[in-house]
Amino acid sequence: MKIEHFIAQSIGEWRSMRSGHSLAFQKFEDVTSQLVIETLSSNNNEVLKLLESNPTPETKPVCPFKISWKADSNWESSDESEVSSGSSIFVPIPTSNIDGLMLRSKGYAEAGESICKYNFLSCETLCLITKYEHSIAEERIWFASKHVRCRSSIIRTSNSKGILQTSFASEVRRLK
Amino acid sequence: MKIEHFIAQSIGEWRSMRSGHSLAFQKFEDVTSQLVIETLSSNNNEVLKLLESNPTPETKPVCPFKISWKADSNWESSDESEVSSGSSIFVPIPTSNIDGLMLRSKGYAEAGESICKYNFLSCETLCLITKYEHSIAEERIWFASKHVRCRSSIIRTSNSKGILQTSFASEVRRLK
Numbered sequence A, B: 001m002k003i004e005h006f007i008a009q010s011i012g013e014w015r016s017m018r019s020g021h022s023l024a025f026q027k028f029e030d031v032t033s034q035l036v037i038e039t040l041s042s043n044n045n046e047v048l049k050l051l052e053s054n055p056t057p058e059t060k061p062v063c064p065f066k067i068s069w070k071a072d073s074n075w076e077s078s079d080e081s082e083v084s085s086g087s088s089i090f091v092p093i094p095t096s097n098i099d100g101l102m103l104r105s106k107g108y109a110e111a112g113e114s115i116c117k118y119n120f121l122s123c124e125t126l127c128l129i130t131k132y133e134h135s136i137a138e139e140r141i142w143f144a145s146k147h148v149r150c151r152s153s154i155i156r157t158s159n160s161k162g163i164l165q166t167s168f169a170s171e172v173r174r175l176k
Helices: A003-010 A045-053 B003-010 B045-053
Strands: A012-022 A027-039 A065-075 A081-094 A099-104 A114-120 A126-131 A135-145 A148-157 A163-173 B012-022 B027-039 B065-075 B081-094 B099-104 B114-120 B126-131 B135-145 B148-157 B163-173
Touching: A003 A027, A003 A081, A012 B012, A012 B027, A012 B163, A027 B012, A027 B027, A045 A081, A135 B163, A148 B148, A148 B163, A163 B012, A163 B135, A163 B148, A163 B163, B003 B027, B003 B081, B045 B081
Parallel strands: none
Antiparallel strands: A012 A027, A012 A163, A027 A065, A065 A081, A081 A099, A099 A114, A114 A126, A126 A135, A135 A148, A148 A163, B012 B027, B012 B163, B027 B065, B065 B081, B081 B099, B099 B114, B114 B126, B126 B135, B135 B148, B148 B163
């Protein structure tokens, strides 16, 4: 599957249920949120800025997109709930039909811009690996059906020896 | 990866954190549990009984095993916690190095014996598909590291059109 097809399938509004597992502390974090995934023009100012500040050997970006989210956090053993929101720009740069690089304006495990590697597994699952300063994030995203996406993540220490956290999200498309 | 290797890696005691997502009701269920995965002899009575009651075209079972669990259930919006426990026998019957059938004495989505199909994806992820009377369960199990396993599941309606529930478990080996 080409990255263009995967992104085209992902465009839309999604209702997400996400569970984070903190392995050392055996703590769960359950969050419901709203996601909007939309295409961006290749001439978009933020896309051009991201490309400028992250020079890569490959220089043919395709279908840049933006993910915006608004989350309701609900920590276990606490009555407090926080609302967080934000957005991130993504610019895929394929090296073949099944792999490539992806620029990201805001990291997942750590703040700041990041470059991740992506590849497709045989089951049309998109895998993203992002090396941050202090950690490595491995994400898998796949479609359970046309309107349901699953997304798992594993956050490792930067030496790859320890696993800090895992998470899993079920995303259901909001049909209009 | 052969099923024998995957099972050999899985033998031991595991501490599991599992989150279930009920998509229609947007409900989370977080459960911690203890798992024991152990090998069984091919001559074990329960293994022989399972083989007798589920005749298959392929007849070369390998490395039967048993999973026992003891769970602490903690439903959202309820102070009640239940302890559930049980065990299930599994008998893999390979048809090639990457796929085969697996007999199961107790189903995952529905009670009773079941026969599921398994196959390995390119990322050494074990996929299990089980057709029950009222539903179809798709499970993916993979090793994040030697001592951490991840397990996702999707429960569909038997006509495959609707997705009822998803779940994700992080399993950490108990080292002695």
